[in-house]
Amino acid sequence: MSAQNSRPKGVLSGVFGMFGFSVIAGILVTVMVTPALAVTGVTASNGIGIFDSLPEFIEIGNQPQRNEIFVTDGVNPDGTPLYTPIAQVYSQNREEVKWDAVSQFVKDATIAGEDRRFYEHGGVDLQGVIRAAVGNVAGGDTSGASTLSMQLVKNIYIQEALQRPDEADQKAGIKKAQEGSFDRKIKEMKLAIGLEKRYTKDEILLAYLNIAGFGGNNYGIQSAAKRYFGVSAAEVTLAQAASLIAIVQEPGARGLDSPENYENNKSRRDVILRNMLVEGTITQAQLDEALAVPVDPTTVVLTPYTNGCIAAYPYATYFCDYVTKLIPELESLGATPAERNANWKIGGYKIYTSLDLRLQRVAQDTLAAGAPAGETRLQLGAAATSVQVGTGRILSMAQNKTFNNTEAAQADPTLTSVNYNTDFNRGGSNGFQVGSTYKLFTLLNWLNSGRGLNEVVDGNARTLQQSAFTNTCTGGADGNNDGPFGGNWPFKNSSGEKGSRTVMAATAASINGAYASMGLELDQCETKKIAQSLGVHPAMTVDDPSTPNDFENKLKSNPSAILGTDSIAPLTMAAAYAGVANHGVYCKPIAVDGVTNFEGQALPGQTQECAQAIDPEVAATAAFALQGAMKGYRGKPNDNTPMMGKTGTTDSSNQTWLVSSSTAVTTALWFGNVQGNYKISNYPGGINNRHNLSKPINAQANALYGGAAFDKPADRLLNGAGINAPDVVGNPMATAQSIITGLKLVFVDGGPVDAASPAGSVASTDPPAGTVMARGQTITVYSSNGALTTMPDVVTGGPNVDTAKSTLATAGFASVQEKCVQLAPTDVVNDKRVLSSNPAPGTVARLSDGVTLGVGRISC
Structure with missing residues (x-):
């Protein structure tokens, strides 16, 4: 900005310097206040006292302007992220510009149209004041006499009112700033004089051009020029400049958003143009040429608004919305959530995020093709979130619907503002039941208890008593979500599996009976705590300490929770599995890498919050089991990148999942009912849709980020604390029972079978002798009938x-x-x-x- 005024202040400025502001006060009281004093009986000396008591200075400050959100789209040659903008979010469409970025036509048109003696007075134009005073005496109207400095004061107060959180307070503040009272006019005058003492003329003129309203949600000359003419403030023509300044006095009647205002705008524009000729800032030829330019659809080129996530880059709309929901948490924007929201509303921030468009495009295209948003057989939803292992950075966030936060979404099933990937208080849904993907946390508890993958457990479907399960959370501070629980718990195996299995095999085949058997030997409270240590929580969780026992806010620890009955967001599950891939270190999901403010100052983004959640050997062994499961899944890309994963399907088959991970990137994929219970198994492709959608996303993630070998499983956690099934063949049944129960195993008489051993002696056992078994598991013993x-x-x-x-x-x-x-x-x-x-x-x-x-x- 130029530090010099374009023209000297002239004689009046010298008068100000000679006699001081007390002289001005007396003049102002005489010409403005005296008519009011005659009516009210207040003395002139009191009027001067009121004037002197008013504040002398007002800060121009920073006006609300655009915030921008950036994502990555590759890397620069030096290895740093290559950021690209995807959205502008603002409360007012404003883009502050410097002095040299504004056309001289605009500056001259502003002087000619709003304050022709701007460079001569010291904030208050006494000629205008006297002229207005005459009108005031005659009709009591306090309008007129407003200099640019005074208009700037008024606009500053209007902007301050607009920043208030309460809408009623906003309206009251705006009304007060615009009211036609002597008090307001006097206050504006004194503050305008204060501005002239503190700022140069050019600074005041530029501040006015940056703060003024230009109709609709357009504030500041730069945004107005782009909105109405598709050019910058530096590029406007003479006719365009005068047309823009014509708006400021009556934005509702002269704003160019509506063709109905074109004629009014042209009338005022032409007055300004003629004033510019009188002022000597343009020539007759320039005037004639500008007057010949119509104000109509051939000259007004409305540029579409780009505000908000609905107008964001189509591949990143939901992520944009997620980032805006994080503003109250971004400490670099202020000390408190209220201050951060207020600063965000003022704007001028650039938010640099973690989203990788190279992965995002593949994820979004895959979901759009494989989960049609307009599906009529069910309310079909699909979402996929990828996080970076070791940092928690969100690399992609895609879903099959189109983001729309207007009323149009209520009538169009392809539109929604609900982000299926995240929690309710981040713009998400209530979450979705995660099914067998939740078995990971029982597996971690099993291994953490010293048990092994090669231990054999009963995999049969059956009915168990809920009271048979240990739950030390019962009656604790976590409230009624933890029981105690009673009654029967019947469950089935999805494919009708029977018999015993090793934990390793049961994990790969996702056998409910086996995991119920594991749960019988574990503390369900500990399973819940392990899940929580990996960031797992219901999607409806509300961070409100006043509701510690809210049923919807707590993970369940009842027996059926083993099979994934909690409703959780994909982002939460992705981060939890990433913690296992990261040697047991959980990293809270983050989306903001860095911030710059309106001055270009670099500020920190979200702090990476990582902590050791589970033992590294437990994590490595669990990952080994999940690698075994992933080998049988179609969702693996077969690109030689080691991967682990686990599927999940609810009992009613209305939700299906695949959470898969390399050592670099974890992706949680959900495919199911947004609402309702349509069986996904009846949908074309069935539950394999989760694999079909995951495969290309995993392939792209591996291509971009690679992946190393997972840690080797701990030898001690392969066989664990298991028991070798004893060899009791040939022994009397009573002896066999004593041996088996003495080893903390369960003896079951399987009845007589044809055998060559003496009748009544043990003929065989299931599982056979030497099998590594878990304590509490069953050995079925068959006696010989002597028939062979x-x-x-x-x-x-x-x-x-x-x-x-x-x-x-x-x-x-x-x-x-x-x-x-x-x-x-x-x-x-x-x-x-x-x-x-x-x-x-x-x-x-x-x-x-x-x-x-x-x-x-x-x-x-």
Whole structure:
């Protein structure tokens, strides 16, 4: 800005310097206040006292202007993020500019139209005051006589009123700033004089041009020039400059947003142009040319508004909305949430965020194609969030609907302002039940308790008593979300699986029965605490200390929570899984890398908040189990990047998930019902849609960020504290029961089976001897019914048939038959000898079955 005035203040400025402001006060009281004194009876000396008591200075300050939000779109040659703007968010469409960025036509038009003696007076134009006073005496009107300095004072007060949080207070403040009273006019005069003492003329003129309203939500000359003519304030023509200044006195009647105002605007514009000729700032030729320019649709080019996230870059609208919801938390914007909101409203900030458009575009395009927003069979929703492992930076945030926060969204199912990826108080939904993706936290509790992946647990579907589960949270400060719980808990396996499984296999196959068995041996409170340590919370959580026992605000710790009955946002699940991939270190999700204020000063963004949530060996072993699961999923990109993951499906199949991760990026994908219970398994592609949508997103994340090998699992957590199933075959059943229960295993009599061992002794066990089992798990023991035996050898040596029958009878065979084997007449030696048997010697035979002996005979 120029430090010099364009023209000297002239004689009046010298008068001010010679006689001081007390002289001015007397003059002002005489010409402005005396008519009022005659009516009210107040003395002139009191009027001067009132004037002297008014504040002398007012700060021009910073006016509300645009905030900008940036995302990354690659990297610069030096490796720093390449930022690109995606949105402008502002309460007033204003872009403050410097002196040299404003056309001289604008400056001259402002003087000619608003204050022709601006460079001659000292804030108050006495000629104008006297002229207005005459009108005031005649009709009591206090209008007129306002210099640019006085108008600036009024606008400053209007802007201060607009910053008030309460709408009623705003209106009252604006009304007061505009009221036609002597008090206001006198106050404006003194403050205008104060401005002239403190600022140069050019500074005052520029401040006026930056603060003035130009109709609608357009404030400041730069935004008005762009809105109405599509050019900057430095590029406007003479006719455009006069047309813009024509607006400021009556924005509602002369603003160019409405064609109805074009004629009024032109009339005032032409007056300003002619004044400019009189002032000598333009030539007759310039005047004639400008007057010939119409004010109509051929010259007014309205540039669409770009305010808010609805007008943001289409790929990043929901992320834009998420960032705006973080403003109360951005400490660089102020000391308190209220101060941060107020400063954001004033604006001028540039917010540099973590979103990577290279990943975002793939995620958004994938969801748009694979989860049609206009689907009519159900209210179909899909969302995907990716976070950077080790930092918590949100790299993508996509969903299948189009962001729209207007009334249009109520009638169009393809539109919504609800961000499915995040919590309710961040613009999100109530969350979605996460299904078996929640099993991770039971697995972590299992491993943290010293148990192993190779331990075998009962995987059968069944009904359990809720009271059988341990829950040390019960009755604690967390309230009724933690029980105690009673009654039956029936559950099933989604694919009807039966039998026992290792924890490793049960995780890959997501067997509910196995995880219920694991839960029986764990403290459900501890599972909940582990989940919370990884940032897990219901999407409806409200950070309000006055509601500590709000049922909706707490994770559940009842037995069914093992299977993922809590409604959680995808961003929350992505960050939790990223903590496992990050050696057990959880990093709170963040979106803002840095900020600059209106002065270009760099300010910090969100602080990375990372902490060791779970033991590194536990995290590594859990990741190993999830790698085993991911091997069977179609969502893996098969690009040689090591990945872990876990699927989830609710009992009613209305929500499906896949949370997958490399060591660099974690992505949580949800595909399901926004509302309702349409079975996703009946939708084309079924639950595999979660894989089909995740695969290209994972492939792009791996291509951009890579991924190393996960940590090796801890040897101690492979077999864990398991118990080898004992070898009790051949023992009496009572002995077997004593051995099994003594090892803290459960003995179940499976009943008799055909066996060769003595009747009543143990014939076999399930699982067999040597299997690593978890304490409390079941061994089914089968007793021998003695129905089998080993076929005696009654062939070798060719015993006599009677001897063979006697042997077989002693062995327990009830039925023995002969089959004649024809001998040669000379083969007398083998006559009546046993030559073969069926069953053959040494084979297992059922005693109840008959035996056929091949007996040699000379004559059959």
